[in-house]
Amino acid sequence: MTTDNYATSAQPPIDHAVLTRMVGDNSDIHRHLLAKFISLTPATIQQIHQACSQQQAEAVTQYGHTLKSSARAMGANELAEVCQQLEIMGGSQNWPQIAQLELRLDPLMAAIMDYVNSLPEK
Amino acid sequence: MEKGNQLLIVSDQKDDLDTIVRQVASSFTQYHVAADDAKGIQLFDKFLPEIILVCLQDIEHSQRFYLGLYRASEKIKHSPHQSILLCKTTESNAAYEICVRGVFDDYVVFNSPYDVHRLKLSTQQAIEKINLRLQLAEFKSSAASTRQYDGLQKLSMDDAIQTYADLETALGAQLDRFLNRMASGDLQSSASQLDPGQLKQQFTRFKQETISAELKKSLARFTPERAGTSVTETSNATAEKSLTGSASDRLHAEADRYILVVDDDEMYLTILQSILQSAGYQVIQAMSGRQALEQMNRRKPDLVLLDLNMPEMDGIEVMKIARSHEYLKGVPIIMLTGNSQKTTVLEAIQGGARDYIVKPAESRLLLEKVAAMLERKSIR
Secondary structure, three states: OOHHHHHOOOOOOOOHHHHHHHHOOOHHHHHHHHHHHHHHHHHHHHHHHHHHHOOOHHHHHHHHHHHHHHHHHHOOHHHHHHHHHHHHHHHHOOHHHHHHHHHHHHHHHHHHHHHHHHOOOO | OOOOOEEEEEEOOHHHHHHHHHHHHHHOOEEEEEOOHHHHHHHHHHHOOOEEEEEOOOHHHHHHHHHHHHHHOOOHHHOOOEEEEEEOHHHHHHHHHHHHOOOOOEEEEOOOOOOOOHHHHHHHHHHHHHHHHHHHHHHHHHOHHHHHHHHHHHOOHHHHHHHHHHHHHHHHHHHHHHHHHHHOOOOHHHHOOOOHHHHHHHHHHHHHHHHHHHHHHHHHHOOOOOOOOOHHHHHHHHHHHHOOOOHHHHHHHHHHOEEEEEOOOHHHHHHHHHHHHHOOOEEEEEOOHHHHHHHHHHOOOOEEEEEOOOOOOOHHHHHHHHHHOOOOOOOOEEEEEOOOOHHHHHHHHHOOOOEEEEOOOOHHHHHHHHHHHHHHHHHO
16 A cells, blocks of 8 residues: 555544544543644654664664554554554564555654644634 | 422423422422533532432433533532432433442432332432531531641651740740730739739630640641641541542542553553543653652552553563552552553563553543552552
């Protein structure tokens, strides 16, 4: 799958059913958490890019692991899946696979940000 | 029946409302009816009823209303009351569970043809309970001034010695002034008419007043157990907590529970905080093992949710350090892990964790585990 597939995916990048299971059904809390998520995640992705460029496998695993948990909790399922793969590949130092996965991070995050920013205000 | 008891009925079903009013309203000085949540909250804050009957379309709505009332009302935590959930026959098991969890004080299967007097009886018993609680609160309040002196027990020995020295100095100065006034003739008119016994009485009264004033001033200097709470407030809170047995007490106590959440992932910390705060817990965050230990030393938490996988100092290490301190070793810890592999779980449990949660946990599971752990702690 290419990055374009993700950017144009018919599925919204956030699964609200997951978010509801995770934190309850209060839409104000959803909005607050999603806003926090899009403000914090780009820095973590940047750290993953840096770890990849310097081939620091342990750091790839650590940041992949961290972002995986948050992404799962927010219902950002595709991003969570990529992060899980990064965590695994970091462990085995599979750099070609890591490079492929790294390419998917920014488009996925951009789609999430667009989606969150397009959510109606209360 | 005591005079002055007020009833609030919250029901969105007109027929039910009429039936309830017919069955129980005569037992109350005043009753108020609300057909929706907002009106229910408004009426509660205005009249502070001792009894609330909630009979919405189903028990889920009733529960949501009552928990919402707890969040929205500014006065409910300080207003003793009894809450009764009215349910259908088919909902009785769930209603029982809700009461066991401490949300409502009691439930009644409404309009049961086999038990037509149940609602009236439950309401009357609730009134008796609340009146008993109010009498107990009055009794405890009258003892509050005595408890102020409990503050002295919290002082270190140095503080106590200093306080005593201050008292002596103050008393000495007051005595000097008193004697000077006598010597200069200020008190002559009264003192000349006093026999030695009366003079002793006057002197004793004077001494007691001086000591009392100085003692109050000295106590005000010391920080009570919880920052931001005066000694009197602490005493009142203790008094309220000791009035056990009511669902509102349990909800109130839940709101007072202090949970430390530790994770190096700021996002996940925010998620945990949202979930726990929306359930009424007080939450403090720490983003590293070191911060966690600092927070625990600053204020002992009722429970710690601790991430296993953190850089520098991981959860196991934090837990070992906490367990080695007498002050912290009884604090229950739930370990947060990224996976449910047997070795990870074993490592957490062997390290001293009472339970574990695989991240990210659904709010229901998380709150269940937290509530169960706190319940176990309070039983111990």
